[in-house]
Structure formats: C-alpha cells, structure tokens
C-alpha cells in the first residue's frame with residue numbers, strides 16, 4: 001500500500017500551526033499576534049464588529065493575520081471561527097461579561113471545534129491562593145478557571161506577575177518626581193515583574209508548544225522594593241529613597257475607603273483594583289510559587305526592571 005503524497009503547498013499548509021487569538025486588537029493581543037507570526041504561525045484574529053475597521057485590525061491584516069469578525073454571544077459563530085486551530089489564545093480584557101461569560105462561550109466553541117489547547121486571559125500574578133474578595137479581577141479569573149478545569153481541553157495559564165511597563169506609568173510605586181519608591185508592608189518582599197513584550201513572546205511560544213503544563217510561570221525580574229530603589233537609582237543616575245506609607249492593614253483600609261468613594265463598578269482597572277493588586281503582591285500571597293519557566297524557550301531574552309525604568313526617562 002502506498003502513502004498518498006500531498007502537493008508541496010498542501011504539505012506546508014498542514015505543517016504551519018494555526019492559532020486563534022481573541023482580543024487580538026488589545027495591547028497584549030497585538031504583541032502576541034506579532035510574535036506568533038514571527039514564529040511562523042497562522043493567526044486567526046477574532047474581533048468584534050466595532051473593532052474590525054480600526055487601526056489595530058488593519059495592523060493585524062498587514063502582519064498577515066486573518067481577521068475574523070465574531071459575535072461573542074454566539075457559540076455557533078465562535079465554533080466556526082475556531083475550526084482547524086491547534087490552540088485558542090484569549091487576550092480578552094474586561095469584567096464578568098467578558099472574563100467569565102464570553103470566555104466560557106469561547107471555551108465551549110474551542111471544545112466543539114475540536115481544538116486541543118486553550119490559553120485563557122490570565123497574564124497576571126498567581127491568583128490561585130488568594131482569598132475570595134481580595135481582588136475583584138482575580139475572583140473572576142478563578143471563576144472562569146473552574147469552567148476551564150472541567151472542560152475536555154488542555155489548558156495552560158501564563159502567570160507573569162505585574163506588567164513591568166506599568167512601573168513607568170499607571171503603578172504609583174517608582175515616583176520619579178520626588179525620587180521615592182512608595183510601598184506598604186515590607187521592603188524585602190520579592191515581587192514578580194515581566195514586560196508586555198516578554199509576556200507576549202512567551203505566550204506565542206507556549207501556544208505553539210503542544211506539551212505545556214497547566215501553569216507556566218515567568219518573571220523578567222523578581223525584585224523587592226529595595227531592589228526597585230537600586231534599579232531606579234541606576235537607571236536615572238539620581239538617588240531614590242524608600243517611602244513606607246504604612247502597614248498592609250492600612251493599605252487594606254485605603255482600598256475600602258477608595259472603593260466606597262469611587263466604586264466605578266464598570267471600570268476594569270479602577271484605582272482601588274490597582275491597590276488590591278499591589279496588596280496581593282506586597283503581602284506575598286500572589287507571589288509566583290516554585291521554579292520559574294523562563295528558560296523553557298531559550299531564545300527569549302528577559303528585560304530587567306532597570307532597562308524599563310531607563311526607557312521611561
């Protein structure tokens with residue numbers, strides 16, 4: 001009996017891994033798409049109708065991604081979009097309607113389409129050991145995780161700590177004006193930081209790796225508040241000092257007050273949620289446990305905090 005031989009183009013098509021990427025127009029999603037293409041994958045980017053004509057969708061097309069408009073309320077629509085993929089990656093961002101509801105429909109679609117692997121939109125500190133209520137956004141991720149762990153699909157969560165890029169923007173920790181590093185609790189608690197680019201590159205590599213475990217943990221740098229002070233001093237050439245605002249108990253009280261004064265229930269990252277994130281990290285409860293998986297894809301060079309702070313000058 002002879003084995004049928006595919007024509008060369010069909011052989012190539014059969015070898016190129018295909019990844020479905022939800023949330024591809026987002027900050028992280030665009031970078032994951034870039035790194036998937038760079039690593040030779042076919043990318044099917046799922047976008048909502050209102051995002052289809054935007055600059056981000058255009059940029060995805062220019063990168064060679066197939067942009068597919070989907071209705072996240074329709075499992076049938078999502079199932080069609082998932083056909084033939086080797087992995088579904090979600091970089092969706094939002095609250096319950098997205099992280100729990102839309103991702104659950106995307107998961108059902110991936111299973112129905114026979115996709116073997118799913119990477120949820122976790123991309124965070126380790127939320128698995130946190131008490132319920134200590135971080136609204138992490139509660140939603142644990143809720144989705146319960147659906148994911150019941151589904152007949154191989155799941156991999158990528159845990160990367162805090163996006164290092166936030167240190168020069170939204171996260172009020174390294175204060176360049178007064179040259180202080182602001183913190184609560186202990187200045188010696190190790191904290192995990194990874195850049196968006198490193199997270200995206202690692203996620204792309206993981207999406208193309210059929211052997212990933214349930215969790216992959218990475219950190220571009222593990223740094224304490226004291227280490228951040230050293231990094232800020234080295235990056236700027238100016239001496240930074242520590243500014244301890246109080247205990248973690250005080251930060252907990254500030255979170256309650258801030259939430260009561262400005263609840264912003266529809267905002268994904270209101271100030272009180274950012275403070276919850278800081279509390280989770282500074283308490284050590286969201287610290288990535290066990291050995292890191294940084295070396296899994298040896299081509300990735302991990303950006304240290306000092307480099308990001310120097311860039312933010």
Ligand SMILES: NC(=O)c1ccc[n+]([C@@H]2O[C@H](COP(=O)([O-])OP(=O)(O)OC[C@H]3O[C@@H](n4cnc5c(N)ncnc54)[C@H](OP(=O)(O)O)[C@@H]3O)[C@@H](O)[C@H]2O)c1
Pocket residue numbers: 022023024025026027028029046047048049051072091092093094098102121122123124125160161162163166
């Ligand atoms: N570790 C950290 O420090 C950190 C910091 C920030 C974010 N993150 C995480 O990184 C992941 C991606 O975040 P991001 O900042 O890249 O997100 P983003 O830029 O805000 O948006 C991601 C995508 O979410 C989709 N989306 C928004 N609202 C939606 C809705 N109502 N229905 C369906 N899709 C909707 C959009 O898809 P369309 O293409 O359809 O518009 C958008 O492209 C999230 O898990 C987020 O929590 C982590």
